[in-house]
Amino acid sequence: MESRTAQPYWNPYLAGFGLGLVLLASFVVMGRGLGASGAFASTITAGLNVVAPAHVANNPAFAEYLKDGTSPLKDWLVFEVLGVFVGGFLSGMLAHRVARTVEKGPHITTSRRLIFAFIGGVLMGVGAKLARGCTSGQALTGGALLNAGSWAFMIMVFVGAYALAYVMRRQWT
């Protein structure tokens, strides 16, 4: 697989059109949009609920993901995100783009890149919880539904990223 050269990515407008049709299908079939961060929260809640059920029950930030009589993992977004893994892998495999590698610019060491990746993930988790959704659930879904809060969120995502871009340039350029 690694011996074959990776195919170039699609034209972004074509990929965006496909993504838009998937989002539209979700609206029409389910009456809801896409998401990602909610599945992470459900997974954590399921794990915590095994080790410290009282702690989960007493904390609204986790308790909202509990389900009556069934696991927090039996959840729409959890199944959707499982599909994202499968779809991403299929697309990557068909285009010979599956590779065990670290994506980074040429001027940063792998260990530093991984430290930044972890910090970035922590910020993502906190930001997505505070905003009640991430780029999928707020920006894409709410964007298409003309949700006022989602548009405010989306603008601030770009503001935050561009604000730190100069500081982070050694990692990427």
Added chain:
Amino acid sequence: MIAPFFKYGLFGDNLGLVVAFAIGIGFGFFLERAGFGNARKLAAQFYFTDLRVFKVMFTAIVTAMLGVYYLAVFGVLDLSLVYLTPTFLLPQMAGGLILGMGFVVGGYCPGTACVGVATGRIDAMVLFLGIFAGIFGFGEIYPLVSTFYASTPMGQLTLPQVTGLPYGVIVFAVVLMALGGFAGAEWVEKRMAARNVEA
């Protein structure tokens, strides 16, 4: 009106989970096709060398927005049954700012991190763990931030409601803005490519 199918009782919760999995496959497939399993492609947005994050996002938003609008106009889709997240303006803006910072520091967002993990990216796997840590951390400090989290509640609020303009006018404005943005993005990319050749 016949859609949303699920809300009209065409199928139940369990089949809904199968639908979720199928929709997720499509979502992941197109994210990977777009180049979003690759942190360098994503981060390039913030250095103006490859603006595909903007292009893909806004093509998807415009496509779904137009689809929803016309299906509602022709009486196929009942838009009032499509779930709209309530707006809490300040926490959403603060969350967006933090998430945006995380985007350029880490290189992926939660959805694209899953695609990165699925295609073997080790940086995406580390970021994936970071998201869990962040959500767990938020839960632990929740009592301290719960007041802010619940502040500026505005209910389910759309841009047509905010502006008082008809839905179709806002749809048209978003399409125009996106087309202008695409033209601008192409121009910026060409300028950056020319500059990088000179440098």
